[in-house]
Amino acid sequence: MYKYDEIDQRLVDERVTQYREQTRRYLAGELSEDEFRPLRLQNGLYIQRHAPMLRIAVPYGMLSSKQLRKLADIASRYDKAYGHFTTRQNIQLNWPKLEDVPDILAELATVEMHAIQTSGNCIRNITTDQFAGVAPDEVVDPRAMAEIIRQWSTFHPEFALLPRKFKIAVSGTKEDRAVVQMHDIGMEFYLDHHHKLAIKVWVGGGLGRTPILGTVIREHLEWQHALTYCEAIVRVYNLHGRRDNSYKARIKILVKALGIDAFKSQVEAEWAHLKDAPNTITEAELARVSPHFAPMPYLALADEDASFDVAIASNLGFAAWAKRNVHAHKVPGYRAVTLSLKPHGKPPGDATSAQMHSVADLADQYSFGELRVSHEQNLILADVKVSDLLSVWEKARANGLASPNIGLLTDIICCPGGDFCSLANAKSIPIAEAIQIQFDDLDYLHDIGNIELNISGCMNACGHHHVGHIGILGIDKDGSEWYQVSIGGSQGNHASLGSVIGPSFSADEMPSVVQKLIDVYLQERTAEEQFIDTVRRLGIAPFKAQVYGEKNSAQNEVAV
Amino acid sequence: MSNLIQLTNGAAHIVDNAWTLIKLPATQVEARKQAGKVVLFKLTGEKTVTETQVANTVIPANGKLIVPLTVLIARKAELQTRIDANEIGVWLDTHEVLETLIENQANLNALPLIAVHVERCADGRIFSLGVLLRTRYGFKNELRAIGDVLRDQLFFLKRSGFTSFAIRADRSATEAIASLNDFTQPYQGAVDEVRPAFTRYNRAG
Numbered sequence: 001m002y003k004y005d006e007i008d009q010r011l012v013d014e015r016v017t018q019y020r021e022q023t024r025r026y027l028a029g030e031l032s033e034d035e036f037r038p039l040r041l042q043n044g045l046y047i048q049r050h051a052p053m054l055r056i057a058v059p060y061g062m063l064s065s066k067q068l069r070k071l072a073d074i075a076s077r078y079d080k081a082y083g084h085f086t087t088r089q090n091i092q093l094n095w096p097k098l099e100d101v102p103d104i105l106a107e108l109a110t111v112e113m114h115a116i117q118t119s120g121n122c123i124r125n126i127t128t129d130q131f132a133g134v135a136p137d138e139v140v141d142p143r144a145m146a147e148i149i150r151q152w153s154t155f156h157p158e159f160a161l162l163p164r165k166f167k168i169a170v171s172g173t174k175e176d177r178a179v180v181q182m183h184d185i186g187m188e189f190y191l192d193h194h195h196k197l198a199i200k201v202w203v204g205g206g207l208g209r210t211p212i213l214g215t216v217i218r219e220h221l222e223w224q225h226a227l228t229y230c231e232a233i234v235r236v237y238n239l240h241g242r243r244d245n246s247y248k249a250r251i252k253i254l255v256k257a258l259g260i261d262a263f264k265s266q267v268e269a270e271w272a273h274l275k276d277a278p279n280t281i282t283e284a285e286l287a288r289v290s291p292h293f294a295p296m297p298y299l300a301l302a303d304e305d306a307s308f309d310v311a312i313a314s315n316l317g318f319a320a321w322a323k324r325n326v327h328a329h330k331v332p333g334y335r336a337v338t339l340s341l342k343p344h345g346k347p348p349g350d351a352t353s354a355q356m357h358s359v360a361d362l363a364d365q366y367s368f369g370e371l372r373v374s375h376e377q378n379l380i381l382a383d384v385k386v387s388d389l390l391s392v393w394e395k396a397r398a399n400g401l402a403s404p405n406i407g408l409l410t411d412i413i414c415c416p417g418g419d420f421c422s423l424a425n426a427k428s429i430p431i432a433e434a435i436q437i438q439f440d441d442l443d444y445l446h447d448i449g450n451i452e453l454n455i456s457g458c459m460n461a462c463g464h465h466h467v468g469h470i471g472i473l474g475i476d477k478d479g480s481e482w483y484q485v486s487i488g489g490s491q492g493n494h495a496s497l498g499s500v501i502g503p504s505f506s507a508d509e510m511p512s513v514v515q516k517l518i519d520v521y522l523q524e525r526t527a528e529e530q531f532i533d534t535v536r537r538l539g540i541a542p543f544k545a546q547v548y549g550e551k552n553s554a555q556n557e558v559a560v
Numbered sequence: 561m562s563n564l565i566q567l568t569n570g571a572a573h574i575v576d577n578a579w580t581l582i583k584l585p586a587t588q589v590e591a592r593k594q595a596g597k598v599v600l601f602k603l604t605g606e607k608t609v610t611e612t613q614v615a616n617t618v619i620p621a622n623g624k625l626i627v628p629l630t631v632l633i634a635r636k637a638e639l640q641t642r643i644d645a646n647e648i649g650v651w652l653d654t655h656e657v658l659e660t661l662i663e664n665q666a667n668l669n670a671l672p673l674i675a676v677h678v679e680r681c682a683d684g685r686i687f688s689l690g691v692l693l694r695t696r697y698g699f700k701n702e703l704r705a706i707g708d709v710l711r712d713q714l715f716f717l718k719r720s721g722f723t724s725f726a727i728r729a730d731r732s733a734t735e736a737i738a739s740l741n742d743f744t745q746p747y748q749g750a751v752d753e754v755r756p757a758f759t760r761y762n763r764a765g
């Protein structure tokens with residue numbers, strides 16, 4: 001992974017000094033609440049329901065074991081000894097003290113980490129595929145370009161205060177796992193006819209109140225121009241995006257208001273001036289950054305391993321885990337492993353300090369000292385030998401990290417919701433927990449198969465409910481908490497937004513609502529179909545009939 | 561004491577302000593200044609300044625003046641001799657369209673000063689306006705940030721081509737100066753240093 005040089009290190013050190021001074025002025029009354037807000041937000045610090053929440057950047061989801069140990073120690077020292085991994089591949093601390101944040105940042109800087117631009121109206125953390133560099137279907141490893149974009153976007157003076165947050169995702173695989181269509185800018189790297197690195201650029205995607213999938217603004221962009229082309233897009237947005245209404249301030253609204261053709265012609269007109277400007281990426285820079293993401297020193301191994309086969313045949317628990325939590329790898333004899341942060345009945349995405357330490361140990365012992373955070377809020381060991389899988393499973397299991405539910409119904413994506421977030425309409429974590437408990441039968445879960453259930457506590461959609469096969473959205477009705485259910489959403493190459501099935505439900509009803517949706521699927525599915533396929537084939541009508549059939553819907557009608 | 565910071569050859573000093581800012585008289589018409597320009601002008605054709613305001617703006621007979629963009633354009637003939645005498649600068653709001661200045665004042669460098677007024681410190685349009693004035697339109701003279709100008713935006717303003725900063729009256733310009741140098745080695749090229757770190761230094765080292 002990327003290692004800082006002097007320039008990188010000095011920048012984060014200077015950031016600590018700057019933020020310490022800003023905090024001091026705020027506490028001394030020299031900065032008003034309103035003036036301090038954008039400053040602290042650009043440093044990931046929210047004032048939440050119970051305490052501040054600090055979001056720490058994990059660039060494109062890559063972490064070293066050393067960094068994870070530091071996070072564990074910080075969580076123990078300054079918080080309640082746990083952290084929450086987010087759908088943007090970052091980590092959040094839910095209980096730090098505002099006055100402690102400068103010290104936390106100073107600690108982070110010692111392991112090449114920071115909280116720069118993890119919130120606020122600026123360019124946020126760049127995200128990508130959690131299997132970058134190891135996925136068999138990868139065409140281009142996008143991480144070097146992600147790092148170059150990260151550096152460009154860090155304290156970019158022109159784009160320091162945009163109308164609204166701005167998210168960029170990059171991918172380099174045939175099967176998109178970085179949800180590039182859901183981002184303000186999505187970049188899909190590929191090799192063109194001349195075998196040159198090129199980019200397909202999407203713009204104007206995003207969830208939130210007005211979910212829209214991105215549109216292609218350029219089919220082919222030479223890689224050297226990635227930064228100047230982004231500058232053209234973000235400049236048009238910075239000047240013309242709305243600032244009078246934060247719900248209409250994302251770039252997607254501008255793209256929609258102008259139409260993609262008019263938007264594109266403005267961007268191209270800007271770019272005509274910016275093309276080949278000094279921010280054009282040089283061969284030398286790509287050559288400098290790329291080796292940081294060079295393949296690990298893999299051993300030459302057979303792809304099969306006898307001891308693994310024996311263990312699979314004799315150990316049902318291990319077999320179930322291997323089936324769900326172990327993923328293909330481009331190098332023979334290696335696999336990627338997902339350590340589940342979704343044990344049934346616990347908040348999705350949370351890891352205790354003790355768990356972080358044990359994951360760091362696993363990474364050191366079995367996976368070259370590195371790991372990744374996935375946008376599904378799990379942790380990944382990307383380079384595990386097949387012959388080590390059994391040991392990894394045993395140790396992960398001992399630490400509550402081996403729930404064999406990856407990609408299954410209980411691998412729920414869930415935002416912090418009403419337990420922590422001051423914007424929430426409703427709690428989300430207890431809903432996830434109740435559903436996990438309702439479906440706490442592994443054979444049954446496997447029978448249901450691949451399905452994605454996403455929960456957000458409000459329209460801001462941090463839990464990506466629009467693109468869940470089943471999406472659950474917390475809404476507020478006269479001060480009480482209700483849940484709206486949609487089905488048919490999907491991420492990936494065939495991304496789609498879910499359709500709401502009808503009036504909302506109370507928290508108590510949710511496990512049985514999900515149960516009924518699953519019942520319809522199990523009854524109607526053909527041999528090949530996953531849940532999403534059945535929904536696509538039948539539409540929402542039969543699901544709706546089942547869910548509302550026995551329910552006195554008038555009683556619970558909610559206008560939304 | 562003056563609250564104006566000026567950069568000369570990279571060094572920042574507090575200097576006296578030689579310029580008088582001319583404001584438009586108040587109006588009853590409520591302007592939607594935070595709406596994007598596209599929404600505001602190209603789609604709705606709305607204007608934010610009325611002709612009466614422009615006509616009623618009082619222009620003192622002497623001294624160096626920074627006049628509103630709309631006044632410069634509408635009353636150019638009246639101002640021309642003073643423009644020639646280097647006594648007229650112009651200011652625009654972040655929601656105004658820069659191109660109208662360019663269309664009406666082909667030789668920008670005939671103006672010794674352009675100021676951009678920012679109503680709320682979190683309005684980042686000021687940065688793009690600075691960058692465009694410097695890089696696209698070749699403005700070489702003093703570029704001043706006025707309005708809700710606070711120290712935590714100074715580093716970005718400097719990098720976007722601004723060379724003077726009228727710090728909000730209730731804050732100390734002396735303290736604010738330090739923030740011009742919050743970071744010593746920025747990553748990306750911008751107006752003040754066009755080369756990004758990767759061509760400025762041999763990072764491969």
Ligand code: SF4
Binds near residue numbers: 417423424462
């Ligand atoms: S979706 Fe809403 S409730 Fe959930 S974390 Fe985001 S803002 Fe908070």
